[in-house]
Amino acid sequence: MKQYRILIDCADKKGLVYTTSKLFYELELNILSNHEFVDSDNEKFFMRSVVEGEIEEATLHEKLNDVLMDEINFKVVSPRKKNIVLMVTKESHCLGDILIRYEAGELDANIVAVVSNYDLLEPLVDKFDIPFFCVSHEGLDRNQHELEVLKCLEQFKDIDYIVLAKYMRILTPHFVEAYRDKIINIHHSFLPAFIGANPYKQAHERGVKIIGATAHFVNNDLDEGPIISQDVINVNHDHSWKDMQRSGRDVEKITLSRALKLALEDRIFVHKNKTVIF
Amino acid sequence: MKQYRILIDCADKKGLVYTTSKLFYELELNILSNHEFVDSDNEKFFMRSVVEGEIEEATLHEKLNDVLMDEINFKVVSPRKKNIVLMVTKESHCLGDILIRYEAGELDANIVAVVSNYDLLEPLVDKFDIPFFCVSHEGLDRNQHELEVLKCLEQFKDIDYIVLAKYMRILTPHFVEAYRDKIINIHHSFLPAFIGANPYKQAHERGVKIIGATAHFVNNDLDEGPIISQDVINVNHDHSWKDMQRSGRDVEKITLSRALKLALEDRIFVHKNKTVIF
């Protein structure tokens, strides 16, 4: 038996569930799980079905194409290990969390490389026998450095996701466009609070009682892309901003790993600046 | 346009989504929301669809009956105010929370009566012009008292739910049977921890760092019915059991009101000792 994830993302209209469930029935597919959502504000329909059967992927795709026709945006995905690149700077907590899960076989992914603008985390990455590339930004302006990074990334075919696991440099629109909807970032605040640099210092100065972290897709507005997951933790007056940073790291790593898992399982739809997550 | 909630709860088999979505399509019903769940351990299928159309309730029921046939357990529900009875003892926080929501028109319900074994909360209930019945347990044994309570309840036709909003007496199997799957209780602990009397004292003695509350349907095992909702709050060594009780009350009332809202919206399926909630 083969398993497929069928992802539909289109303008809402009557009969979409009927059409697909009819096809699944005729093809003798078992529906293992089925999620739909109608975004009535935007008249959009989203569906994720996991089905099981004897059919080949190409045939299933063709059959779906026949019934859904041109205007319907759909994908058929066979569960497979996705290719991911991690980008980091100096902090190891998000990287380490992903590496430990990777080593345990918990991630449905191949980590094809770790890319950093420093060599500080090379020894950690080496332990796990994953290629590490240091692309230093020293002496380069933002554009020059990014071109070097892009050149480095080009050697890897079929990158499914780039995970910014505390990569502390801002990406240009050029980079973002090259990996559109494929870059997942962890921002160390509860967005949209404390956009930009040093959110823990900002949070400490503001005297908040809760801090958080936000995993999101990257678009061209700094820290403004579609949010995938968020989590928070209580703090109080006794916390210095360094304490907040320390507590915040646990939230960051769990939030990023959770978002990555959702992406690897094809559970995220992006529409405009928002996500639908099944 | 009329709105209906269609609730299906049956043994899983192929084609259930197809059959129903075909009917909805042919009847020109809009699907406003649709949730399915397959419990593969128990080979059970659960579905809740909210649809909109010109059809009469009786006709829709008949049509569904035609396609789903005998072995399928389904319900068609028109959104309507459900009849509820609140039962209380001495504490007002859960009762008060429900009364304030009721007054604001937030609950899709008629509170037909409040029944108590004390008269302490009568003045509060009177403010909201809701009939209050004191059925004292003094001088009566458990069975005698319950018979009095049941007699009191009998005057209300078509009770949809009985909400035990801190009713601190244990119900007999006879009572539970009379209102099977209709009694919602709030237990002041994170079940299954601290079953039974004075859970805050138990929690304090055990030195837990988190306390909680559990809303559940009542069955014949004390505090063992299907769980609808749970929530928790942090505590520490500085909390006496009275402090825990005080903090816990906020969790209790929110958890109970959340469960009640789910019930009023027909979002809860009960299967064996568990709930499926859409």
Next chain:
Amino acid sequence: MKQYRILIDCADKKGLVYTTSKLFYELELNILSNHEFVDSDNEKFFMRSVVEGEIEEATLHEKLNDVLMDEINFKVVSPRKKNIVLMVTKESHCLGDILIRYEAGELDANIVAVVSNYDLLEPLVDKFDIPFFCVSHEGLDRNQHELEVLKCLEQFKDIDYIVLAKYMRILTPHFVEAYRDKIINIHHSFLPAFIGANPYKQAHERGVKIIGATAHFVNNDLDEGPIISQDVINVNHDHSWKDMQRSGRDVEKITLSRALKLALEDRIFVHKNKTVIF
């Protein structure tokens, strides 16, 4: 035995704990609880001691004055019911939560009045026999309306706190100055995210996965005063902004009531734009 709360808030220097604990020892006071915090960034010392003994308040004050001397800012507070005024507009959930607690004797306060710019909540307030004042803003500009409100408030002597329990008008600096450090507001977002109007709509448009509420003292910057308490709740793509508002109300009322309790127990110190809470 009498109980006192001693609150010290001053520049940090050596020997403060020694000086006060020596005095408590000599006066034969039992220390029931004792909290200190040194804000080393600002070189500030905060202390809250609850003591018990035979001494009169005036004597204790004098003795503390002798040892702490001029430069030390301290207060001796006898636990007593504080006078509070509630201000509301149209929503009843925060008001109702406070009224139910009040009725249960849970609040160490006298609610001397409820003031509103609408008469919508008058029936609810009347149930609890609390004076209700409608000061309509119709036909008045902001300043004129506020002068009317201030005139209304003037009749109440010794207001300890004004609680903005969903009062949906912005206060002028003149008003804020008149009740400096005495106005507690609930903002229906996780500040500093979504300052200003309709935060739930803002949150929905941003596609956040968590929403929150913030209780804070009011100063002259809109939604920028010292934060007392915050809480959050998970949401997802399925929530319309109305759903967020509905879920958010539970967080709002609990967060505001928690902040009010802290204030009534003299547990909050304000320093610059932050709070220290024991």
Next chain:
Amino acid sequence: MKQYRILIDCADKKGLVYTTSKLFYELELNILSNHEFVDSDNEKFFMRSVVEGEIEEATLHEKLNDVLMDEINFKVVSPRKKNIVLMVTKESHCLGDILIRYEAGELDANIVAVVSNYDLLEPLVDKFDIPFFCVSHEGLDRNQHELEVLKCLEQFKDIDYIVLAKYMRILTPHFVEAYRDKIINIHHSFLPAFIGANPYKQAHERGVKIIGATAHFVNNDLDEGPIISQDVINVNHDHSWKDMQRSGRDVEKITLSRALKLALEDRIFVHKNKTVIF
């Protein structure tokens, strides 16, 4: 300047704060932080002061001894790396979390060894150049195996804490006694719910809506020792017990690491079956 943690844990009596703060003042020590708690049920006093000054540890100890005298139980601790041994079975998430923190220099500890009853995690531990000892239980009864483990542990002098990072065997009273108040365990449920084997399966069967994890000191009653920290995560009907296990792992590792940090910073007092944590 040297820093010391002074930990007092004794029967409550008047003047304890006075006596110690007087000494600190006379010794010209800065008080960096100060926490006290009076457990009035048990008439116990707990205090943790962090002080800074020119004094030697031995002198400070002697001076404290002079003023506190015989009946007072106190400790003076110089912040130093504590020696810890990790014990594991097959799962890597807690171990990995600790190793990544260790590598980042985040833990004030030396991991002197990892001991396991399987060799499965040896490759992971080897990456971090920490001695790994496999003490297989095969062919041995519980007592024989434990004697082997104890023999293995004996080679390490001055073990401060043994961290059971998912060590899936029950320890005998003999072992617990040998490392009294030094063994920290993570239990994969929200204690006291689901004591014993396979708590996720138990939780799934019970249909709970929240699962949790508990870090606690080990005593002779299975899963009954003093609780250090707890945390929870929401689940729903859609989670199989394997899903619960997967989500639960994140809670387990964060909860255990948090407890370990508290222990390393000498923030935990144990009294009877409870902890006081500053």
